[in-house]
Amino acid sequence: MLTSITEILNLLKKYGKVEKIHKDTYVVEISPGKVRELCEILHWKLNGHFSVTVGSDERPVNGYFGVYHVFLLDKQKLSVIVHVKVNPVTLKIPSITPIIPGANWHEREAHDFFGIFFEEHPNLERLILPYDWPEGIHPLRKDVNVRELRYKLLKKETGLVVEKKAEEEYIVPIGPYHPALHEPEYFELYVEGEKIVDARYKGFHVHRGIEKVAEERLTINQVPFIAERICGICGYTHNVAYCQAVENAARIDVPLRAKYIRSILLEIERVHSHLLWFGVLFHLLGFDTGFMMTWLVREKIMDLAEILTGNRKNYGMNLVGGVRRDINEEKIKLSLETLDYVEYKLRKILDKMLKLKEITSRTKEIGLLSREEARKLSVVGPVARASGISTDVRRYHPYAAYSELEFKVPVYDAGDVYSRALVRYDEIFESISMLKQLLKNIPKGDLTAENVKVPEYRKGLGLTEAPRGENVHLVITGRENKVYRWRPRAPSYNNVPSTLVMLKGEKLADAPAIIASIDPCFSCTDHVVVIDVRTNVKQVLRLKEIARGK
């Protein structure tokens, strides 16, 4: 078993050129033939986990397409980026999905956006692009212009109807709009009576092309604001991850006070996000009083965020190199008071609510995800921690001010909905204790780094622990104060495929709670699947119709 960093580096050197891009982060450039071997070692033998695959069109720079597989080795506190250059003519590289099933979506996305073929991928269908998207147009390539594309798409008229064989079971569509889910996604549940036999997922209904906008139009300091809008609940964590990626790429030292302020806001966000989740869970289980009362406490946190940053949710606090607003003594005092109140209140009610019989009987041993499955799908965050995997970016890849804090990482082994609730329950109180430490020990100093200059074509990896799990941003800086490639990977991207495993064999009544248990955050393109139960013909709504606002 390899453990020390030097040993790992020596191993990596055997495979290709190793380059340190910033602290604890290495890029190893290898030939396509060796990808699988190395990825297997990184994910399975070294007990790291697969995090994200990023495709990139680097033809203007070096004449190749690039594929980056990012692995995080928690034990060694290392991040390893496996870089493969893809021949722009053949566009083929071996797929790693047969080894790591969790890479399925990531590779399909790279296939959609860059036209890279992953050989031996079990199911290289379209993931994000609609079915009637014209063949051969890959939107994130650098030679694709948004305006031209729009013109082309509106002119073209192709509607694809996928026929399906009739099935014995009933199909229950959950989505694209369903009261149990707060965002548009689509689950097809195949049921016999109340039992779910099979489940399928179709997402990406609201993929907004944020990456393209950021790469084409925005400057480096404008991207944080769009990054914040990736998620409607935990936007700040994306904001921080992006800024960290750029800061890492440009080797900017952020002042300690700014780091503390970032950590404070991240933890505030975590508390309100987890409380939101509890509210949703109680609502799904029909316990509306629980919903109202947890949100009542959450409101205090929202008010606190508003006072500290000037907005309830879009904090807008970050710029590359630091933060924009200070937190003064008065606000620190107020925050501590609010936190005391919130902690007192939550200890009183949340505890009791989790003991209610209807809640326990409908969450214990429901939606099971074993440790093996979790490793296979490379799930992250509370879902992984509830399945017995101790993973937490704050602990193993410390960023912001987390290396100076004392905190526990709650891990439960049961892998059911209830243990996911318990993980979040513990995390709320851990966050509150972290917040108190942060607020009490905040050092004096500057808010932003001096001399923020971003060099061209540098890679940077930004990691944060979002409320839903590990959040990864890979940034390649570009010319003229722009981003060349930016790939944000939200935690739900890795977590959503696990719901399909959890749903099998469960009761229909439990489906919403199971889907919600991963705290899904769907950020997704426009296409709607309508399944006629009698004829079983899938009709796919056309892009054009959606463009017309139908």
Added chain:
Amino acid sequence: MKTPRIDIFKEALKTGVVTKKYPFEPVEAPEGFRGKPSIDFEKCIGCEACVNICPPNALSVEIDTKRGIKRVMLFLGRCIFCGRCQDVCPTEAIKLSREFELSSLNSKDLYQIVELKMAKCKICGRYYATVRQILFTAKNVPKDQRPLLLLCDECRSKVSAKHISYARW
């Protein structure tokens, strides 16, 4: 009987009613809230700093070359209330207020337009900058250099190039 229900019930009674009859009862945003931005028409000099920095392009600029008018437009429908414009404004003309109720039946209510008079270049006769911008810059420019401000960028560089070449000779 040991039941957590009673405790929750007691806690709820203790908390009392927390919701407000919002649209019929005003809700104040706290100090420092980033609400609707408003432009002080008196202070704006039309320097376009805010237009350049605005992430969602809520601020835009339009130049009427015939009449010599520069229009700085703020469209609240695009605004994300980040406050970057407030950060960069040299004259504190644009500020974020605590107002957050922006819904309106008329989309024109969401526009704030500042029209500023522009000055003609002394040499080529082209409109090149707003009068206020020139006056504002003049404060920071030494007296002997000030006449250069009355020229457009191109003419100024030509003129100053001449000066430099004279100096060299």
Added chain:
Amino acid sequence: MEYIAIVLANIVAILIIAPIIDGIERKIKAKLQCRKGPPILQTWYDLVKLFRRPSIVTEEYSLAYVISPYIIFANMTLALALVPSFTRISLSFFGDIIVLVYLIASSSIFLAIGSISSGNVFATIGANREISLATLSKLLMALVLATFATLKRALTLGSIFPIIPPYTLSAIISIILFAIIAYIDCYKLPFDIPEAEPEIIDGILVEYSGKSLGVLKYSTYLKRILLFTIIVDLILPRNIPTLLLPISYFTFLLALSITYVCVETYFGRLRIDQALKFMKTMVPILLVVWFIAYLHY
């Protein structure tokens, strides 16, 4: 003639107060959840709004889907005529207790049939749940009413009410059991399984809209009042002066509805199998009570 006029007046009064009682329940629920809550007349406003809207029907609907809300409404109104409420006068005939059970049970069945014929998947699942719940709850209800009938050796509602005095054990237990069954039958949490909003988007009600939805909702309120009325009738002493009767009836009604809503607020929803298991445990208890009642005489 006068007799019919009084019964009609009675029904009209109940038709007016049923949504108001619901409004009161909503207000109390809101207070218990630390909210302000809607005005008491909100339920009426909602109904009026729904009645003004046209009903949108599904593509593959059938006759049952269209008429079942009205049948259920008629059933409920008729059932209300059978039980004494503001006055002691009601439509009374031999075997009206059987008609009452029939009316309550058939409305559940019509609701299920109606929603199945809408052709919606969620409605079908809701109807499925409704049928499995209703068969059991109606069986329980029939058993309790049978116990009452046995206790009083009568098949007319008029001679069954009130069941106490005599204060026998079987009478008291059967009243409590009836109260629980009524609670389940009102689709109060944790038993609002057929129309679970987050799970199956209001289930049985999903394809109903406008007028028909209004009628269905109205019937749900009426059903609640009907079940409450039966409970009130079971315990309201016979010697109350006629003039005081409407006031005492209304007070009891309000007390019941407040109790129920207080209980409801602090429960989550059960899964269908858990609910059925709970109800199945009640069957043997009821059979024993019935047997005791039979011996008691």
